[in-house]
Amino acid sequence: MIQSSTICNVMIKKIEVIPAMDLMDGHCVRLRQGDFNQRKNYASDPLAVAKQFENAGFRRLHMVDLDGARAGTPKHLHILKKVAAETSLFIDFSGGIKTDADIENLFEAGAALAAIGSVAVKNKPLFFRWLKKYGPEKILLGVDVRDEKLAISGWTEQTDIDLFGFLGEMTGAGVRQVFCTDIGKDGLLAGPSTELYCKILQQFPDLELIASGGVSSPEELPELEKISCTGAIVGKAIYEDFSNLKNWLIA
Numbered sequence: 001m002i003q004s005s006t007i008c009n010v011m012i013k014k015i016e017v018i019p020a021m022d023l024m025d026g027h028c029v030r031l032r033q034g035d036f037n038q039r040k041n042y043a044s045d046p047l048a049v050a051k052q053f054e055n056a057g058f059r060r061l062h063m064v065d066l067d068g069a070r071a072g073t074p075k076h077l078h079i080l081k082k083v084a085a086e087t088s089l090f091i092d093f094s095g096g097i098k099t100d101a102d103i104e105n106l107f108e109a110g111a112a113l114a115a116i117g118s119v120a121v122k123n124k125p126l127f128f129r130w131l132k133k134y135g136p137e138k139i140l141l142g143v144d145v146r147d148e149k150l151a152i153s154g155w156t157e158q159t160d161i162d163l164f165g166f167l168g169e170m171t172g173a174g175v176r177q178v179f180c181t182d183i184g185k186d187g188l189l190a191g192p193s194t195e196l197y198c199k200i201l202q203q204f205p206d207l208e209l210i211a212s213g214g215v216s217s218p219e220e221l222p223e224l225e226k227i228s229c230t231g232a233i234v235g236k237a238i239y240e241d242f243s244n245l246k247n248w249l250i251a
Contacts, residue, residue: 015225017218017248018210019053020235021046022064023076023095029066030236036070042239050083056245060090062115062179062212062233068096069118069153077109084110092140098123103130107138115179117142118152120170121161128173136176140210143167144181148196151183164203171204179210179233191216198227218247 022029024039028046032038043049050061061083067075074096084091093106094115103114114134120127120141131139143163144151150161167178180200182193192214201209210231211224217237224232238248 015221015229016060016231017058017221018060018062018231018233019058019238019248020062020064020212020233021049022066022235023079024066026076026079028239030239031066036066042242046079047082047086050087050089052242052245054087054089057249058089058245060231061092063091063093063111064115065093065095069094070096072096072098072153074102074106077105080106080111081109094140094142103134107134113138113140113177115140115142117144121150121152121159121166131174136174139175139177141170141175141178142181143178144183145196146183164200167200167204167207171207176206177208177210179212179231181212181233182214191220192224192232194223194227197224197229201228221248 022031023046026044026046027041028043028049030040030042053061063076063080063083065074065076076095080091080093083089090112091110092113092115093111094117097103097106097114097116098119106114114130116127116130116139143166145163146158148163150159150163150166151157152159170178180197182196192211197209197211201207205228208230209228210233211229212233215221215232215234215237221232234248238245
């Protein structure tokens, strides 16, 4: 394991574990490396899962509409609405957000944050308008990467866009919150991309960076905290050992 605290000259921030809820056909699922053909179902009642997260002590939820990402329009706003109405979880929602109506609808359904990925790449004027209208506190930029190049449209479209140049443009426009997923790590329980996140925070030390992908155990969290990640999105590792949810909570 790299000694991240000696590599990253950044202020240590408290890290928060954020359970992921990936939705397909109304079910909680996980994909392997973003492959829609490598799907594993975990639960058929997302609201019940959300309540278990809340009861265990989690305060936040990362909700991903996988069907929406593929279709280009949200498909699970009804689940967002239920979870927001019946829990106190702080929810960021992503997947298929392409229009003014989409983002308005997700906020009306109870999302605290709009997690935006593809639009920030394909339609920057629209993204910057949302950033100005709603403020950086309501927008969470999602960057999904393979070998430090962006992937978009639910990871189905690989680009040649350099991650760091893109982040420079986005932070220059006012983006403050980013979650970064290393697709090569996602769903493999192979450990997070600590070196990548360290590199990001070296260049953008004021960024509120959330790690995503590969986290396999609570023991990996202190290393992410040392390099000043503010959060860690955890999916498969939580679902594979759901009876021990509280082990993930950082005191």
